[in-house]
Structures are given as C-alpha cells and as structure tokens.
Amino acid sequence: MLSAARHLSSVDHVLVEVQRALETTLGDPPASRPCPARAEDPVLPKAERRHAAGLMRINHVGEVCAQGLYFGQAAVARDPATRQHLLxxxxxxxxxxxxCAQRLRELDSRPSLFNPLWYAGSYAIGTLAGLRGDGWNLGFVVETERQVEAHxxxxxxxxxxxxxxxxxxxxxxxxxxxxxxxHAEAAGARILPQPIPQAMALASKFMKLVAYRL
Structure with a gap:
C-alpha cells in the first residue's frame, strides 16, 4: 500500500479530463443528492409533454456546458482555493x-445529440478564461450563473x-x-467587460434554439 498519493503526470491529467468528458456527455453520472422532484407525474397532452422535454433538454445541455466550463477552468486555475471552488x-x-436526465426519461425523451460538441466548446472557453487568471475565472462563473438563473x-x-x-x-x-x-463574487470575481457577456448570451441563445429540438 502506498504511503502517499501518487503524483499525477501530464498524461494522467489528460486521461482524467477525457474520462470526465466521456462521463458527462455519453455516460450517466450519478447525483450525490436525491432528485427534488416529489410531485406526481401528470399525464400531459402530447404538445405540452414535448415542450417540457424541450425545456429540460436545454437545461441538461446547460449542465453539460457548465461541466465543461468548470472542469476547463479548474484544469488551469492557479489558486488551489479557486480550483476547489470550481470542482x-x-x-x-x-x-x-x-x-435533468431522469426527467427527460420520464418525459420519454433524450438528451441533445450534440452534447460532445457543447462540452468541447465550453471546456475550451473555460480553459481560455482560466489562463487569464483566477479573477477572470471567477468572473466567468458569475456571468454564466446569472445568465442561467435568467433562463x-x-x-x-x-x-x-x-x-x-x-x-x-x-x-x-x-x-x-x-x-x-x-460565492464566486465573494472570492474575488472580476466583472467581465463587454462584449464578453453579450457574446455569452448570443452563444446561449443559439444553444437553446438547437437543444430544444436536437
């Protein structure tokens, strides 16, 4: 038995990130908390059921994007406290x-076909944000979460x-x-300058249009 944790090599880190990507986009990662849905599942008309599924698919994609963003940011975060916050x-x-995946199944629907693409794009954005420094890292968290709250x-x-x-x-x-x-604001998040929030909003709008159907 090893007396200390093995130091991860660069290859190990890459493999960890690949595993995270695969689990998020193609797997079925378990929740650490019980699902908060407690109400009975009603028999919805077909159009309403399809609409609810479209909205929950958007939410599922949003969580795929959040995973990509946060894991990308954490991979290059300089401060251990910031990295821990992101994880x-x-x-x-x-x-x-x-x-969201559970609710999609209940609605006889499925996640977005483009989840690997959504994840890859978000991971790239998160990595670029993280390379600018932890203040920018946290600023992206704030802006992302505020936009998610709105939708x-x-x-x-x-x-x-x-x-x-x-x-x-x-x-x-x-x-x-x-x-x-x-929490990100309290930890020292920077306010992102325009046009970054606008670009994020436009990207989110495109994602929602596609994910609602696909």
Missing part, C-alpha cells in the same frame, strides 16, 4: 445533470402548469446557481 460547483452541476426563470414561466416535477427540479437548480455566483 465543488461542478459536483452540484453533476446533480443537476442527473436530475431558468423563463422556463418556470413557460413550463406546462401541471408539470410540477420539472418545476421542483428547476427551483433547486436556480438556488444552486445563485449560490455559485454569490
């Missing part, structure tokens, strides 16, 4: 990912009235996202 946030995003509010407004299971999941997700943003 802890990523764990809660894994919970969201699992809950979750939209979903709460447009979900079928009887779909309380999806609403229960989204409400807990929204609380978690707000906490991630607050």
């Amino acid at each position: 802890e946030a990523a764990q809660e995003e894994t919970d969201h990912l699992a809950w 979750l509010d939209e979903h709460l407004d447009t979900l079928p009235a009887d779909d309380q299971r999806s609403r229960e999941i989204i409400r807990v997700m929204k609380e978690d996202e707000a906490r991630h943003a607050d």
